[in-house]
Amino acid sequence: MKKLLMTVLFGSAIVLGACGGGGDNADKNKGGESGGTENASAAEDIFQSNCSSCHGSDLSGGAGPDLTKVGKKHDAKEIEDIIHNGKDGMPAQTQVSDKDAKTVAEWLASKK
Numbered sequence: 001m002k003k004l005l006m007t008v009l010f011g012s013a014i015v016l017g018a019c020g021g022g023g024d025n026a027d028k029n030k031g032g033e034s035g036g037t038e039n040a041s042a043a044e045d046i047f048q049s050n051c052s053s054c055h056g057s058d059l060s061g062g063a064g065p066d067l068t069k070v071g072k073k074h075d076a077k078e079i080e081d082i083i084h085n086g087k088d089g090m091p092a093q094t095q096v097s098d099k100d101a102k103t104v105a106e107w108l109a110s111k112k
Protein backbone atom coordinates (compact mmCIF):
# COMPACT_ATOMS: atom_id res chain seq x y z
CA MET A 1 0.00 0.00 0.00
CA LYS A 2 2.73 2.37 0.99
CA LYS A 3 4.71 1.43 -2.05
CA LEU A 4 1.74 2.11 -4.28
CA LEU A 5 1.26 5.54 -2.74
CA MET A 6 4.91 6.37 -3.32
CA THR A 7 4.60 5.29 -6.92
CA VAL A 8 1.58 7.49 -7.41
CA LEU A 9 3.23 10.50 -5.77
CA PHE A 10 6.44 10.00 -7.64
CA GLY A 11 4.59 9.52 -10.88
CA SER A 12 2.70 12.76 -10.55
CA ALA A 13 5.88 14.60 -9.59
CA ILE A 14 7.37 13.57 -12.90
CA VAL A 15 4.30 14.69 -14.78
CA LEU A 16 4.27 18.04 -12.98
CA GLY A 17 7.99 18.46 -13.49
CA ALA A 18 7.64 17.79 -17.16
CA CYS A 19 4.91 20.42 -17.51
CA GLY A 20 6.59 23.09 -15.46
CA GLY A 21 10.01 22.70 -16.97
CA GLY A 22 9.40 22.59 -20.68
CA GLY A 23 5.88 23.79 -21.25
CA ASP A 24 6.77 22.82 -24.78
CA ASN A 25 4.04 20.68 -26.23
CA ALA A 26 0.89 22.66 -25.58
CA ASP A 27 2.57 26.02 -25.92
CA LYS A 28 4.34 25.30 -29.16
CA ASN A 29 1.25 23.95 -30.79
CA LYS A 30 -0.71 27.10 -30.13
CA GLY A 31 2.28 29.39 -30.53
CA GLY A 32 1.53 30.66 -33.99
CA GLU A 33 -1.96 31.99 -33.48
CA SER A 34 -1.86 33.18 -29.94
CA GLY A 35 1.33 35.16 -29.66
CA GLY A 36 1.85 36.68 -26.23
CA THR A 37 -0.47 34.35 -24.40
CA GLU A 38 2.20 31.91 -23.32
CA ASN A 39 1.81 32.91 -19.73
CA ALA A 40 -1.93 32.78 -19.97
CA SER A 41 -1.86 29.23 -21.27
CA ALA A 42 0.59 28.19 -18.55
CA ALA A 43 -1.72 29.78 -16.00
CA GLU A 44 -4.71 28.07 -17.53
CA ASP A 45 -2.97 24.71 -17.27
CA ILE A 46 -2.27 25.32 -13.61
CA PHE A 47 -5.87 26.34 -13.10
CA GLN A 48 -7.23 23.29 -14.92
CA SER A 49 -5.08 20.92 -12.86
CA ASN A 50 -5.60 22.50 -9.45
CA CYS A 51 -8.65 24.71 -9.35
CA SER A 52 -11.17 23.74 -12.00
CA SER A 53 -12.62 20.86 -9.97
CA CYS A 54 -14.15 23.45 -7.64
CA HIS A 55 -14.21 26.63 -9.71
CA GLY A 56 -15.27 25.13 -13.04
CA SER A 57 -13.12 24.65 -16.13
CA ASP A 58 -14.46 27.96 -17.52
CA LEU A 59 -14.12 29.74 -14.13
CA SER A 60 -17.89 29.90 -13.81
CA GLY A 61 -17.87 28.19 -10.44
CA GLY A 62 -19.15 24.95 -9.00
CA ALA A 63 -18.32 23.91 -5.47
CA GLY A 64 -16.36 27.15 -5.31
CA PRO A 65 -17.45 30.63 -6.42
CA ASP A 66 -17.43 32.06 -9.95
CA LEU A 67 -13.97 33.53 -10.67
CA THR A 68 -14.73 35.13 -14.04
CA LYS A 69 -14.56 38.61 -12.49
CA VAL A 70 -12.39 37.84 -9.50
CA GLY A 71 -9.89 40.56 -10.51
CA LYS A 72 -12.45 43.17 -9.50
CA LYS A 73 -12.45 41.81 -5.98
CA HIS A 74 -8.90 40.63 -5.34
CA ASP A 75 -5.49 41.65 -6.67
CA ALA A 76 -2.83 39.08 -7.57
CA LYS A 77 -1.26 39.22 -4.12
CA GLU A 78 -4.55 38.43 -2.41
CA ILE A 79 -5.29 35.57 -4.78
CA GLU A 80 -1.83 34.16 -4.17
CA ASP A 81 -2.56 34.35 -0.49
CA ILE A 82 -5.86 32.50 -0.92
CA ILE A 83 -4.12 29.76 -2.92
CA HIS A 84 -1.48 29.28 -0.21
CA ASN A 85 -3.68 29.64 2.84
CA GLY A 86 -7.18 28.79 1.69
CA LYS A 87 -10.25 30.83 2.53
CA ASP A 88 -13.21 29.61 4.60
CA GLY A 89 -14.60 26.79 2.45
CA MET A 90 -11.47 26.54 0.32
CA PRO A 91 -8.60 24.37 1.54
CA ALA A 92 -5.02 25.68 1.13
CA GLN A 93 -3.65 24.46 -2.20
CA THR A 94 -0.32 23.24 -0.84
CA GLN A 95 0.41 21.20 -3.96
CA VAL A 96 0.73 24.39 -6.01
CA SER A 97 4.29 25.76 -6.08
CA ASP A 98 4.99 29.41 -5.25
CA LYS A 99 5.82 30.07 -8.85
CA ASP A 100 2.63 28.45 -10.16
CA ALA A 101 0.53 30.24 -7.55
CA LYS A 102 1.95 33.55 -8.73
CA THR A 103 1.36 32.74 -12.39
CA VAL A 104 -2.25 31.68 -11.89
CA ALA A 105 -2.93 34.55 -9.44
CA GLU A 106 -1.74 37.15 -11.93
CA TRP A 107 -3.85 35.60 -14.64
CA LEU A 108 -6.94 35.55 -12.44
CA ALA A 109 -6.35 39.11 -11.25
CA SER A 110 -6.64 40.20 -14.88
CA LYS A 111 -10.20 38.79 -15.06
CA LYS A 112 -12.36 41.84 -14.58
Ligand code: HEC
Pocket: 047, 050, 051, 052, 053, 054, 055, 063, 064, 065, 067, 070, 073, 074, 079, 082, 083, 087, 088, 089, 090, 091, 093, 096, 104, 105, 108
Ligand atom coordinates in the same frame (compact mmCIF):
# COMPACT_ATOMS: atom_id res chain seq x y z
C1 HEC B 1 -11.71 21.99 -2.90
C2 HEC B 1 -12.32 23.00 -3.70
C3 HEC B 1 -11.49 24.18 -4.14
C4 HEC B 1 -10.30 24.16 -4.85
C5 HEC B 1 -9.52 22.94 -5.33
C6 HEC B 1 -9.95 25.52 -5.09
N1 HEC B 1 -10.88 26.35 -4.54
FE1 HEC B 1 -10.83 28.39 -4.56
N2 HEC B 1 -12.50 28.44 -3.39
C7 HEC B 1 -13.23 27.35 -2.97
C8 HEC B 1 -14.33 27.79 -2.15
C9 HEC B 1 -15.38 26.89 -1.53
C10 HEC B 1 -14.21 29.19 -2.06
C11 HEC B 1 -15.10 30.14 -1.27
C12 HEC B 1 -14.45 30.44 0.04
C13 HEC B 1 -15.32 31.32 0.88
O1 HEC B 1 -16.23 30.78 1.52
O2 HEC B 1 -15.08 32.53 0.86
C14 HEC B 1 -13.05 29.57 -2.86
C15 HEC B 1 -12.63 30.87 -3.03
C16 HEC B 1 -11.62 31.27 -3.88
C17 HEC B 1 -11.26 32.63 -4.18
C18 HEC B 1 -11.93 33.87 -3.61
C19 HEC B 1 -13.16 34.16 -4.44
C20 HEC B 1 -13.90 35.37 -3.94
O3 HEC B 1 -14.88 35.71 -4.62
O4 HEC B 1 -13.54 35.96 -2.94
C21 HEC B 1 -10.23 32.60 -5.08
C22 HEC B 1 -9.51 33.77 -5.69
C23 HEC B 1 -9.95 31.20 -5.32
N3 HEC B 1 -10.80 30.42 -4.60
C24 HEC B 1 -8.96 30.77 -6.18
C25 HEC B 1 -8.61 29.43 -6.31
C26 HEC B 1 -7.47 28.99 -7.10
C27 HEC B 1 -6.57 29.90 -7.90
C28 HEC B 1 -7.42 27.64 -6.97
C29 HEC B 1 -6.38 26.70 -7.57
C30 HEC B 1 -4.99 26.97 -7.27
C31 HEC B 1 -8.53 27.23 -6.14
N4 HEC B 1 -9.23 28.34 -5.77
C32 HEC B 1 -8.82 25.92 -5.80
C33 HEC B 1 -12.96 26.03 -3.29
C34 HEC B 1 -11.84 25.57 -3.95
